[in-house]
Amino acid sequence: MRGKLVLTGMLFMGSTILSDGSITYAIENSGSTSSIVDGVKPEATNTDSIVPTENENTTLLEEETIDENSTLTQEVKPSQENLVVEEEKSSTITDEGTSESLQTSITTMAIENPSVFYTTHVENKGWLAGVSDGKMSGTQGQGLRLEGIKISLNNSPYSGGISYKTHVEDYGWLNNVSDGALSGTTGEGKRLEAIQINLTDEMAQHYDIYYRVHAETYGWLDWAKNGASAGTQGLAKRLEAIEIVLVAKGGAAPGSTNRPLVIDPSVVYSTHVQDFGWLTGVTDGKMSGTQGQAKRLEAIKISLKNKPYSGGITYNTHVQDYGWLNNVSNGAISGTSGQAKRLEAIQINLTGEMAQHYDIYYRVHAETYGWLGWAKNGASAGTQGLGKRLEAIEIVLVAKGGAAPGSTSNPLIIDPSVVYSTHVQDYGWLSSVSDGKMSGTQGQAKQMEAVKISLKNKPYSGGISYKTHVQDYGWLNNVTNGAISGTSGQNKRVEAIQINLTGEMAQHYDIYYRVHAETFGLLGWAKNGASAGTKGLAKRLEAIEIVLVAKGGAAPGSTDKPFIEPALTTVVNNYNVSLSDALNMQMKVSPQTDKYRDAPAYVSSQYLKVFNAGTISGSSVNLRTSPDTVSKIVATVGNGTVFKVLDNNVSGANVSGSTKWFKIEYNGEILYVHSSLATANLRMGEVTDGPLNIRSEMSATSHSYSTVKTGTLLTILEEDSSGWYRVSWGSWRNAKSADVLTYLDPSKFVNDEKQRFQFMDLTKTSGVSKETLNKYLVGKGILEGQGQAFIDAGFKYGINEVYLMAHTLLETGHGTSTLAKGIEYNGKKVYNMYGVGALDHCPIDCGAKTAYEKGWFTPYAAIVGGAAFIDNGYLGGNNTYNVVQNTLYEMRWNPAVMDTKDIAGHQYATDIGWAYKQVSAMYDVYKIQPYNITLEIPVYK
Numbered sequence: 001m002r003g004k005l006v007l008t009g010m011l012f013m014g015s016t017i018l019s020d021g022s023i024t025y026a027i028e029n030s031g032s033t034s035s036i037v038d039g040v041k042p043e044a045t046n047t048d049s050i051v052p053t054e055n056e057n058t059t060l061l062e063e064e065t066i067d068e069n070s071t072l073t074q075e076v077k078p079s080q081e082n083l084v085v086e087e088e089k090s091s092t093i094t095d096e097g098t099s100e101s102l103q104t105s106i107t108t109m110a111i112e113n114p115s116v117f118y119t120t121h122v123e124n125k126g127w128l129a130g131v132s133d134g135k136m137s138g139t140q141g142q143g144l145r146l147e148g149i150k151i152s153l154n155n156s157p158y159s160g161g162i163s164y165k166t167h168v169e170d171y172g173w174l175n176n177v178s179d180g181a182l183s184g185t186t187g188e189g190k191r192l193e194a195i196q197i198n199l200t201d202e203m204a205q206h207y208d209i210y211y212r213v214h215a216e217t218y219g220w221l222d223w224a225k226n227g228a229s230a231g232t233q234g235l236a237k238r239l240e241a242i243e244i245v246l247v248a249k250g251g252a253a254p255g256s257t258n259r260p261l262v263i264d265p266s267v268v269y270s271t272h273v274q275d276f277g278w279l280t281g282v283t284d285g286k287m288s289g290t291q292g293q294a295k296r297l298e299a300i301k302i303s304l305k306n307k308p309y310s311g312g313i314t315y316n317t318h319v320q321d322y323g324w325l326n327n328v329s330n331g332a333i334s335g336t337s338g339q340a341k342r343l344e345a346i347q348i349n350l351t352g353e354m355a356q357h358y359d360i361y362y363r364v365h366a367e368t369y370g371w372l373g374w375a376k377n378g379a380s381a382g383t384q385g386l387g388k389r390l391e392a393i394e395i396v397l398v399a400k401g402g403a404a405p406g407s408t409s410n411p412l413i414i415d416p417s418v419v420y421s422t423h424v425q426d427y428g429w430l431s432s433v434s435d436g437k438m439s440g441t442q443g444q445a446k447q448m449e450a451v452k453i454s455l456k457n458k459p460y461s462g463g464i465s466y467k468t469h470v471q472d473y474g475w476l477n478n479v480t481n482g483a484i485s486g487t488s489g490q491n492k493r494v495e496a497i498q499i500n501l502t503g504e505m506a507q508h509y510d511i512y513y514r515v516h517a518e519t520f521g522l523l524g525w526a527k528n529g530a531s532a533g534t535k536g537l538a539k540r541l542e543a544i545e546i547v548l549v550a551k552g553g554a555a556p557g558s559t560d561k562p563f564i565e566p567a568l569t570t571v572v573n574n575y576n577v578s579l580s581d582a583l584n585m586q587m588k589v590s591p592q593t594d595k596y597r598d599a600p601a602y603v604s605s606q607y608l609k610v611f612n613a614g615t616i617s618g619s620s621v622n623l624r625t626s627p628d629t630v631s632k633i634v635a636t637v638g639n640g641t642v643f644k645v646l647d648n649n650v651s652g653a654n655v656s657g658s659t660k661w662f663k664i665e666y667n668g669e670i671l672y673v674h675s676s677l678a679t680a681n682l683r684m685g686e687v688t689d690g691p692l693n694i695r696s697e698m699s700a701t702s703h704s705y706s707t708v709k710t711g712t713l714l715t716i717l718e719e720d721s722s723g724w725y726r727v728s729w730g731s732w733r734n735a736k737s738a739d740v741l742t743y744l745d746p747s748k749f750v751n752d753e754k755q756r757f758q759f760m761d762l763t764k765t766s767g768v769s770k771e772t773l774n775k776y777l778v779g780k781g782i783l784e785g786q787g788q789a790f791i792d793a794g795f796k797y798g799i800n801e802v803y804l805m806a807h808t809l810l811e812t813g814h815g816t817s818t819l820a821k822g823i824e825y826n827g828k829k830v831y832n833m834y835g836v837g838a839l840d841h842c843p844i845d846c847g848a849k850t851a852y853e854k855g856w857f858t859p860y861a862a863i864v865g866g867a868a869f870i871d872n873g874y875l876g877g878n879n880t881y882n883v884v885q886n887t888l889y890e891m892r893w894n895p896a897v898m899d900t901k902d903i904a905g906h907q908y909a910t911d912i913g914w915a916y917k918q919v920s921a922m923y924d925v926y927k928i929q930p931y932n933i934t935l936e937i938p939v940y941k
Helices: 201-206 352-357 503-508 579-587 737-744 755-759 770-776 787-797 801-811 843-854 859-875 888-893 895-901 914-928
Strands: 003-007 023-029 032-037 062-066 115-122 146-154 162-168 192-199 207-215 230-233 239-248 261-263 266-273 297-305 313-319 333-335 343-350 358-366 381-384 390-399 412-414 417-424 448-456 464-470 484-486 494-501 509-517 532-534 541-550 568-575 601-604 608-616 621-624 633-637 642-655 658-666 669-674 678-687 692-695 704-708 713-718 724-727 823-825 828-830 933-940
Touching: 115 239, 146 162, 146 192, 146 239, 192 201, 192 207, 192 239, 201 207, 207 230, 266 390, 297 313, 297 343, 297 390, 313 333, 343 352, 343 358, 343 390, 352 358, 358 381, 417 541, 448 464, 448 494, 448 541, 464 484, 494 503, 494 509, 494 541, 503 509, 509 532, 568 895, 579 737, 579 895, 608 713, 633 658, 633 669, 642 669, 642 678, 658 678, 755 888, 755 914, 755 933, 770 787, 770 801, 770 914, 787 801, 787 859, 801 859, 801 914, 823 843, 828 843, 843 859, 888 895, 888 914, 888 933
Parallel strands: 230 261, 381 412, 568 933
Antiparallel strands: 003 062, 023 032, 115 146, 162 192, 192 230, 207 239, 266 297, 297 333, 313 343, 343 381, 358 390, 417 448, 448 484, 464 494, 494 532, 509 541, 601 692, 601 724, 608 642, 608 678, 621 633, 621 669, 642 658, 658 669, 678 713, 692 704, 713 724, 823 828
């Protein structure tokens, strides 16, 4: 038979919750107590009355049934808090073995299922509403990271709780927290990457806690439980959502538990080394092999561990005598053992999904070369064709597209080769040869006319560049990588050559070359850009040999006299003044430069009186007292003369169909000029308070180009309210100290083949022929064909003839100036080649007068006679300081006076680049026919 009990949730006195979750109810039975256990048959009693204690106000709420075996089955609503069993006439319990009915009244607590409750803090969203029991907290498909989490238990039927910790970006694993506390961060933008959750105490004995996460890239991972990690490790992937479930101890997992955690994969490898055999496996970039012991690698095994994706690893090795072996994979042996065969190179590849998500990098330690650069994804690492053993290897997995673990330059060294061909008189281009073989001829008196050179199998970046010294042309420009240097079809001999390696090739190799020269035969080996051949001797090259040598390696033969050229003598002049002090002295005399000729110039507007102005556009224009053609002429002015405009629309006499005149002020007088002879569209500023600085910027602290005195008129180009006006200023302006130092410092030019001519002793003859000078003077105006005049002038006054020619070219605008071409003076045509006597206020008339007085009635006479003035003040030392200035550098900077007088004085020009600009013609002649040079190098203390 079945009895019925009505229960409430208030536990009455004397009942007990057991450790297994069942409840014992106290039952009064004829003065003794029996019990009803939830789900367990109670002991038989004498009097089956169940007596409530303490609570006399119990109420009937819900029904529970007890079957004939006294099993208590609860029918409890989840939301109900208290369940009371109250005395009821119809409720009977029949104890087995007796037929008497029991009147019962029970008070107890309802039994509920425990719940796990959790909420997550999500990027851009903050704390989400809490969820429970397997529902998702977080987001999917939005790319938003979890940043924090709180977890708690509700309705725990046992003691204990829940603890958890998270792995956070930059911080790693945080300490455990429990029961609703925050694990993670808020407001720091840090992603959760993994989580561990545990139950504690009795809850852990009765339940398992399962949880799974939605991870960036991987989506939903499988279920972890009881403190196992869920998420990713070492992959920097954000968690985006989580689900958590309580399961009765030992119950089935809510889903797959295969892969709750994705771990950064690892590459494991071991090498078989000469004399040592198989070494212990290493991982992830650690070295396998040896260094400094000259032991070869003979075989290798490679595998992957903790793969987050499908796929694997394949590899093959290049083995001594065998070449490339077939691919093997996933821990198989590539190479040999017991055969003493060296590994020389290796290729490694990932396969399947692993190849889509990772790159495999590897580098080797090779005999002679040491550690090479990192190769990746099947590229070769090692050496090829060099017979060099591998001695060690390092292998690393990198997330797809991630940075290489180091330099990727030159993971593979291939034996490079230099290949070259020459164009020979009568034969044309010969077949290419390489690596020290001769290209050209011997004993046939055939001239080399051109050459092509290239590199093959370069193990490094870079290339080869070269240039040749060709008859009549001098040094040609550099060409590279197989281009032609020289000529063909012009019958011009190559006389010398320079060859250079470039880029990384130059860091790892030397290039040696030697030539067979007319008269001299095979010369010594030159290297790395040095000249090989002859210069200034008109000797043909007949053959060449070229060799690559490892950097610092021995030359292929004697390096004695690879190049024969005219004498170069160097003398050092030491000065007891520092370069810094010399610069300070120079800055005090306002050195000039045209470097800023096109840069804007500014003046402060507060020091200008601004007015409308105009300029004369005609030549020899009359300025009159009235706007007509008959009034008094006060002044006759030339083109460009500036005046102040008082009225730009005065009606006057008709000139050329116009009655428009300008009323102007010129030299303090009110005058008139016709509009056809002038323009009146300028804005001028008169300096009211000088000296006024012309500035490089609209700032009183900016560089000053010049200063102008009170009353100076400036053409204004731009006016605004900034307090500064942009004005027109000439090409020559004050140089900055850095500009001056560029030309003052002799160390910048000593090793420059061209600019070293600044230091050439101009009192020593070069020995150059008139034919060479005349060749250079072709097309140089009145100076064409005057080579002998310069030789004679140089001999007469002890001046270097090449310099004298260069100086004259500069002074005369390459033979085209008015005085150089000749001008009538007193009925005679006169010439002036050096501007002697040409003053600023009368350059033509005064220069012509001097030429007439000196009897310079032919170009020859002007060249020879004018040279005396060059010699006198500078080369001869006939100056205030009695200082000889016999180089271009000394003429410009005069270091001797700075040394002895502590001033900058007696300098030929204010242009800081004067000496620099003078050398071009001297160098160009030298290229045509090299001549003897004596250099005087200034050295500051």
